Amino acid sequence: MDEQTFQEALLELFEHLQDAAAGDEYPNDLPREFAGIRNVVSFEACQMLTRNAGVVLTMDDGSEFQVTIVQNRPARRNASAGDEEDN
DSSP states (O other): OOHHHHHHHHHHHHHHHHHHHHTTOOOTTSOGGGGGEEEEEETTTTTOSOSSEEEEEEETTSOEEEEEEOOOSOOOTTGGGTOOOOO
């Protein structure tokens, strides 16, 4: 997985939470604060001046959060086969 793929997964997750909060499907085991997501966009979509991947969350109360995604370590060459990373 790379930063862009992870960003897309986060966008989808937050959009799902936003949709669920609008209806009766919000999961009871998640903090209600996540139910207050008004908008979620990628850094690229809101023209953030950075090369990092990430998302911007705007909440119903007007607060805004930036979640930056930085890949700390690349995936192992063949992670599905359980091969160890070359050092």
